[in-house]
Amino acid sequence: MQTAEPEPVQPGPLIVLSGPSGVGKSTLVERLVATSPWPLRRAITATTRPPRPGEIPGKSYHFWTREEFERAIRNQHLLEWARVFDTDYYGTPRDEVEPYRAKGYGVILVIDVQGAARIRELVPDALHIFLMPPNWETLEQRLRQRGDLSEERLQRRLQTAQTELAAAPHFDVVVINDNLDSALQQVQQAIAPRFAALKSRNTNP
């Protein structure tokens, strides 16, 4: 007796969320994943910077030494990586993305604009969302209120933010994070079609 071959699962969508430091990417993605009606996972990325108070290794980031990070680059374990703010390395381990997409999960990357540009080259059908502050003063205020940066590091991030904001036109969708609920709703609307397309590809005979 012949048995039907199981339908191959289509890879889940890859979504990139970028924007200047302090705009609210992590806050929004935490809510997005917690309320998602779709199978959606945030990739835990790796960094050589030290943990901030309250950050949990393996949950907030994989905190690696410089040697560990450089070994991962050499062994091609990273999908993309960048030196952010000229200080530390940040990168996306392949095993945080590929096995989940292969099982049909959507994966969201919260990365800087250099990483987003690299993903644009590597994964042409990824959806790129840029989170924009309502104005400059609010961005600075959010970075300050988080209270985890020295004045020097804060100024470095604001300086980098100037060039990052200029990259917004390269993104598929730009969302202004003034009111968090409204920004969340706009991001949900932007990603919904990617899951609708996936469902019909994975269920149609």
Ligand SMILES: Nc1ncnc2c1ncn2[C@@H]1O[C@H](COP(=O)(O)OP(=O)(O)OP(=O)(O)O)[C@@H](O)[C@H]1O
């Ligand atoms: N819509 C909003 N209204 C008011 N405060 C907000 C809003 N969104 C985020 N915040 C606050 O702004 C601060 C920075 O947010 P968050 O840490 O999520 O930014 P981020 O973009 O992930 O930063 P980084 O890139 O440095 O990791 C936090 O204190 C957060 O609570």
Ligand SMILES: Nc1nc2c(ncn2[C@@H]2O[C@H](COP(=O)(O)O)[C@@H](O)[C@H]2O)c(=O)[nH]1
């Ligand atoms: N290119 C990449 N950028 C990343 C990655 N993980 C995080 N980031 C970005 O770095 C800055 C700083 O983050 P912070 O936690 O030190 O405030 C921020 O814009 C992140 O989105 C990554 O894997 N690759």
